[in-house]
Amino acid sequence: MATFIVRRLLQSVLVMVVVALVGFALFAYVGDPINNMVGQDTSFEDRERLREDLGLNDPAPVQFLRFVGNAVQGDFGLSYRHGRPVADLLVERAPATLELSFAAGVFALLVGVPMGIHTALWRQSWLAKAFLTISLIGISLPTFLIGILLILVFAVWLGWMPSFGRGEVVQIGWWSTGFLTASGLKAMVLPAITLGLFQMTLIMRLVRAEMLEVLRTDYIKFARARGLSARAVNFGHALKNTLVPVITITGLQLGSVIAFAIITETVFQWPGMGLLFMQAIEFVDIPVMAAYLVLVAALFVMINLVVDILYVIVDPRLRIGGGAVGGGGGR
């Protein structure tokens, strides 16, 4: 098991190096940082001096190491657009995104898993068919359109929910939370559903497919032949075996929830990192783009790692004798 985790760790480091390279390439080669920092009337000599001062004339590997060194310390430079340290901007925006993603994930799991179990166990019931129809529509509805429709119905027509922003937030240290106020919670409902709906359908389909697969296995048949109750077979045996791959893929989806937050945040003008990133793309604010990329990658890598370790804990076959199973999403 130790070798397994060490190997995954090494892989994670590799991924981060690759992403850092991309981030650095963005930083160093896309657009001219100097042009973005100084005004039109700065003289050529001043520009060159600035270039020298910033180390932009150093060889690329040196610049890369400096970039990584700074990034590790949380220094991604100044935003071209805001003129403030990128790290500050991200820290300010992170709680909004994380809270939204958390709410969406909880919604997706709490609704998606039971729906998936139901559709697998009672395939012919009308409810199962209704769930499947919903899931198909859910997958066919782009996130932004779900947001727009929810706003149209619940904010514009019915006037029940706010259509943008986080509502009132409470500041706890550097963290701002919307979970503690009524308006904050209310503001979270529509964005969380918007962001979670796709994941919910995905989880539902995944649970269904996995469970159907497990229900066909010999050990389930043998469990039935042993006379165990339907409850024990379905929920004791089948569900546990279903959840092993579901944990992996759901965990991996957590990362994409954070990425998909870009769209939801744009629709709901939710002041998170995604909105910041969108604005950065629009204004070619490279430092913000690079930092967001590296940050999201770090989150992904961390999530992957946690998922792998969880996987090992759940599946006894991997616990002993350093399993050879890669925890990746591909099956």
Next chain:
Amino acid sequence: MTESLLSVRDLIVEFPTRRGALRVVDGVSLDIVPGEVLGVVGESGAGKSQTGAAIIGLLEPPGRIVDGTVHLEGERLDTLSGDQWRRVRGRRIGAVFQDPLTSLNPLYTVGRQLTETIRTHLDMTEKQARARALELLGEVGIPAAADRLDAWPHQFSGGMRQRVVIALALCANPRLIIADEPTTALDVSIQAQITALLKRLCREHGTAVMLITHDMGVIAETADRVAVMYAGRLVETGPVDDLVNRPRHPYTEGLMGCIPTMHARPVRLDQIEGAMPAPRAVPPGCAFHPRCPLAVERCTSERPPLVARPPLATACWVRSPDGDAA
């Protein structure tokens, strides 16, 4: 003959498909008396596994029993509801499947799977169930059972796992065990051990066994009586000694040619020319006639009934032409 433990009459199992129903078991009747080992033999696809599955009510959907009856100790099984089945399966009929590697849930310890089964059927505390589990593991010949109780299935070898599976089938002391190819997936060296174990345990517990296999060698060593199946139909039944040494049906005769001699590795049943027809392509008359060296005109048009001429009952126009259907 003593009172039947299990009695199957005119069983027909079909799988509906878009090109009409596939009849995989076609009018099978058989009896098992308490404590006996009935070997059911035939090539793969002969319908022997489906017969076993139908008896314990575990036909894979959409397969279903379209006709015939199954009685266990006088109680009709084929009409039981899902809930009533649970008091039969595991408690009165146990099952052992082919592949011990996949029969155990990999995510639960062996002990957990045993105690769970024991407590489903017997009114026991967790502690009593553990004691019984330990006893069962010892009985099936697992060394250092106390240490292995909390081990995971993947830590057992194939043969050891099949022993665990047998222990699981014996949890509630059933009257009948349906063993579907219990040794096929095992190493040859282990096969004999498992067969002997099954036979010994059943004798000790007074449990009857329906032993489904394609291996005539296993049958000859283990069974008291044999039923030979071909293309979903029963072609011959009788005591093992008579059937092996003096078979009447030409198909059984062909099978006997496949018994290993001098402990050589058993040869599969494909020594008979040709292949068994698929359920969709069973010819009219006797299903075996295209491959039969003795076939006459009548074999191609009329289906021969199973005719009892003790000690055997045979379905063949040539070898067993007279008498009424058994």
Next chain:
Amino acid sequence: MTRPRARPTTGEPVVPASSDLAAPRRTGVTGALVRALDSDVFYSFRRSPVTLVAALVAVLLIGASLAAPLVAPTDPFALETLDLMAAFTPPMWAEGGESVFPLGTDDQGRDLLSAILYGMRISLAVGAASVVFAMLLGVGLGLLAGYAGGWVDALIMRVADVQLSFPAILIALLVDGVARGLLPRDLHHDMAIYVIIFAIGVSGWVQYARTVRGSTMVEKNREYVMAAIIMGLHPGLIALRHVLPNVMGPVLVIATIHLAVAVITEATLSFLGVGLPPTEPSLGTLIRIGNDFLFSGEWWITVFPGLALVLLVLSVNLLGDWLRDALNPKLR
């Protein structure tokens, strides 16, 4: 206990046996037609009314958008048809609606139905082009990885793994952002459509590559490839000839579902304002324009393009779902 006709239990995608080995070949068009009508795929098609409806809707939508210049009431790009006086006309059945504009008009007085038909055309074109690009890239890299093995394989599959852990939309956004930084502003405007196709294509090649690589690795070790090596033929060429027919089924399924995803991705990018410019409005662009008028009550400007998008994606998804089930009996 085994079922009468055991279904495969491996995780490999099930592909219908390639016909040149299996059934005796009937030649000619009639033969092909007879075989097609008799196939399991066609059978499950006829059996599923939902799929029939989906196919009908898909054909209708795709047909109507391809024939947009012929069937659309007006040309939304022709300036002379624009009438600002007619702006914000609601759909014909609503109060104040006019039968000239069945679905109403947008803020510039453009007929919404025409705009949707033209927009769908652009959405479909970009989606299809992205799928083809991703497919070529993925199949090519998959073949290369599977055939070459060694470090080439390791490199390609590591890149695939890394990319797979990021959602496609993020990759597409990033590619688009980089293009914005690299290309001068006016050039970017002209190149937008290619940038989008490239971005969506690059973000979607991994699945194709994985599938093809798996099949290639299997084929590579077959005896006939060995024989080919001995005979001095290029085994890659032969593997290719045997791999491609085998992976056509899965690749087709991936492509169908990918088309739905690509259309959604394009719409999302356009909605976010980094996709196609308003001069070439796709469905996403139309929705983005309409979104500005959501609060003032002109809901139709957003809702109808949205509806068209959902119908299109839903029908393509349904077809893809059905195709996957039909080609893979295990999932049924």
